[in-house]
Amino acid sequence: MPAIENLGAASRTSPIFSPEEVTVIFVLGGPGAGKGTQCSNLVTDYGFEHLSAGDLLREEQNRPGSEFGEMIKTYIKEGTIVPMEVTIQLLENAMKAAMEKDGRKMFLIDGFPRKLDQAHAFERSVVPSKFTLFFDCPEDIMEKRLLNRGKTSGRADDNIESIKKRFRTFVETSMPVVKEFESQGRVVKVDATRSPEEVYQDVKEKIKAWGVEPINLKFVPA
Numbered sequence: 001m002p003a004i005e006n007l008g009a010a011s012r013t014s015p016i017f018s019p020e021e022v023t024v025i026f027v028l029g030g031p032g033a034g035k036g037t038q039c040s041n042l043v044t045d046y047g048f049e050h051l052s053a054g055d056l057l058r059e060e061q062n063r064p065g066s067e068f069g070e071m072i073k074t075y076i077k078e079g080t081i082v083p084m085e086v087t088i089q090l091l092e093n094a095m096k097a098a099m100e101k102d103g104r105k106m107f108l109i110d111g112f113p114r115k116l117d118q119a120h121a122f123e124r125s126v127v128p129s130k131f132t133l134f135f136d137c138p139e140d141i142m143e144k145r146l147l148n149r150g151k152t153s154g155r156a157d158d159n160i161e162s163i164k165k166r167f168r169t170f171v172e173t174s175m176p177v178v179k180e181f182e183s184q185g186r187v188v189k190v191d192a193t194r195s196p197e198e199v200y201q202d203v204k205e206k207i208k209a210w211g212v213e214p215i216n217l218k219f220v221p222a
Contacts, residue, residue: 007089016092017127018044019140023106023212024127026113026181028174029135031166032142032149034199039108041200049098053112056083056090058179084118092126092212108133112194115173116180131210133203135192139167 025048027037043050061072066088073084091109098104109129113119123129143163150158157166181187186207192199203213 004083004085004211007085012125014022015123015125015127017095019128019130021105022095022127025108025130026119026129026132026134027108027110028178029192030131030139031163032145033135033137034145034196035110035135037196038200038203039110041107042203045214046103046212048106048108049095049104050108050110051093051094052110052157053087056094057087061104062091084115084121086120087112088122090127091122095126099121113177116176119180121176129186131186132178133207134178134187135199136189139193140163142167143192
């Protein structure tokens with residue numbers, strides 16, 4: 001098992017990628033804000049690679065020969081948070097794999113960073129993000145959506161007790177990330193109370209101001 005301090009994400013003092021060459025957009029929003037749906041739309045129309053920190057951790061703990069698998073299993077079993085250096089290293093590895101496979105250099109990182117120290121560490125060692133796409137939605141609406149989803153999702157955390165706890169965690173740990181990036185002028189805030197189609201229309205209009213265009217437009221002859 002590798003020592004945490006020896007990971008590139010932990011030991012580097014400058015980013016491995018340039019923001020001029022690699023575009024990272026953090027996607028944040030409370031549970032039930034509709035991040036997954038909107039990320040799927042952006043992948044289809046804009047050619048982003050969609051990375052979820054949670055999915056990467058789950059995949060890694062079950063991957064044969066994983067150097068982090070046992071470590072991740074231990075932390076999850078004990079109910080403690082996996083060290084951010086491991087999560088950031090997995091994100092970096094996934095970005096490199098996507099670049100090598102099909103040359104993708106635009107990434108949506110979903111549900112990350114969950115805390116300010118994660119945001120600082122990622123930007124210091126991997127690449128500064130372009131902006132954070134924040135889906136703003138009041139808790140009463142998110143609660144209704146999650147309880148409705150829970151009827152068919154089979155997810156153990158789609159119950160009222162877990163939902164309330166997830167809301168508290170988001171407000172206490174993730175909102176400071178949004179507020180800091182907002183103070184730097186690096187947040188695109190979208191009202192997520194509307195229908196998915198209306199929300200996506202707003203997303204497209206707002207990210208266009210940042211120079212993010214659908215992929216089909218890149219191939220229109222001048």
